[in-house]
Amino acid sequence: MRIELIEISKTFGKFRALDHVSLTIHAGEFVALLGPSGSGKTTLLRIIAGLDLPDPGAGRLLFDGKDVTYRPADQRGVGFVFQHYALFRHMTVYENIAFGLRVQRRRLGLSTAQIDVRVRELLRLIQLEPFAERYPHQLSGGQRQRVALARALAIRPRVLLLDEPFGALDAKVRRQLRTWLRGLHDEIGLTSVFVTHDQEEALELADRVVVLNAGRVEQVGTPEEVYHQPQSAFVTEFIGTVNKFRGIRRGSRVEFGTSEALLPGEQVAVFVRPHEFTLSTVPHRHAFPAVVQRVHTAGGLVKLWLTAQSGETFLTEIDPFHWSQLTIKEGDTVYVTARQLRCFSEEGQPCHPAERFRTAVGQ
Incomplete structure (x- = not known):
């Protein structure tokens, strides 16, 4: 799905988190939002998800050309993965993945058997079939994050949004998971938007990198372009x-x-x-x-x-x-x-x- 952000602004009190941000994310693209703390990257992701709204009259958000600026989050077809997993501790891996499907069973028109098939498919996809009956506390951090990702994918979203999903993991697990995530993205072909403060992660994973600073877009380009051809002193100093x-x-x-x-x-x-x-x-x-x-x-x-x-x-x-x-x-x-x-x-x-x-x- 193609995402277009047109002159998006967002303020919190006197703080301007986003300042007339315009950006196009192409269908099937993996885009990283990169910038220092307070640059606006998570706010931008939350606006795409529908968890936050732009300031009144301050911009539009289009999905495949349709205006979804004020459409509720649960009607956008978006999967969201947070940094801290947000798994249900009292549910098994299987039940965590099935939760969203059961909640939306009527809207999605799914039978119990169809839900089971979908959950089993996702367990294979995240390589955790033997762990279906385990609880979150019985998994490693990397395994829990894969479960969170599977839960987001269960409802077959058109867009996958990830907010620093590996931030709580150690360096070795991060490297393993980002290689796995890139392969998963290529396999399922979703439009994916990824927030990170880790430059190496952004440059390794993304098709394009959006560098944000003080609520504005400093540069958009391939990893090679933002690294080797920075367009401002800020990007030069920030990247690498x-x-x-x-x-x-x-x-x-x-x-x-x-x-x-x-x-x-x-x-x-x-x-x-x-x-x-x-x-x-x-x-x-x-x-x-x-x-x-x-x-x-x-x-x-x-x-x-x-x-x-x-x-x-x-x-x-x-x-x-x-x-x-x-x-x-x-x-x-x-x-x-x-x-x-x-x-x-x-x-x-x-x-x-x-x-x-x-x-x-x-x-």
Whole structure:
């Protein structure tokens, strides 16, 4: 099902949670709503679900072209999965999944036998057939969340909404469940909207990511687009790990990391991701000097925290082979080149495209 949000605004007292948000979610798409706390992502999800309404006269919500802005939640054909499961403790897994079907039996026109078939199908889908007669307290967190998902799917919703469904789980279980969830989405073909504050989760799961900030949409794009082609300083700084430097732009030249970057000129913010640096023990034209403060070698990449001539401390990541060739230690001076950088004015606007992704400092 196609979802269209048109100029949606929502206020709570004096707080504006959503500010003229417009967004189209295509049928069968998996969309992640991503942003810091208070950015409006859960409010937006609740408006799609019908659990909250926009401010009077402040926007419209369309499902497949039909206005459902004020349609009750139970008439929208939406399945909702919350962070904290909300399972009935006194009911078995089977009974939890069957609950919504029994409540809506008359509307759905289902017999007892048809309900049983549907519940058994869902138990197979979530790979919990042997656990049908267990109670929630007898399941792991990941299993309970799968039951909550099956319960939301039981009524065959047209849209699946998930509000940080893995937030209460440990990191390993989260990784397992998000792989499983993406496979489930592809299998059943629902339109799915997923709220998360976990960037890795959003970038791994979604077809498109909606980045929200202070109730507004900052950027909508594929995971590759929001990561590699951020359209604002906020998205650049929010998505992934990135170093921020004070910089000076003079014509086509961008200076940062050096004492020259502190001289008068057009002030800019320069962003470089840790893996976009090259390190050398030999000074050269486009490199700036930095002192090694700390080295961390555990893991697939070697992490080095360096302090630039400008006084700014930043993180670099290099592969172990490159590290072995450098033969440096804490306290040594290295020479740093940015293979790629992103540059924004003080107002947050990107520098000219020709300058935004320069391959070397001052080139």
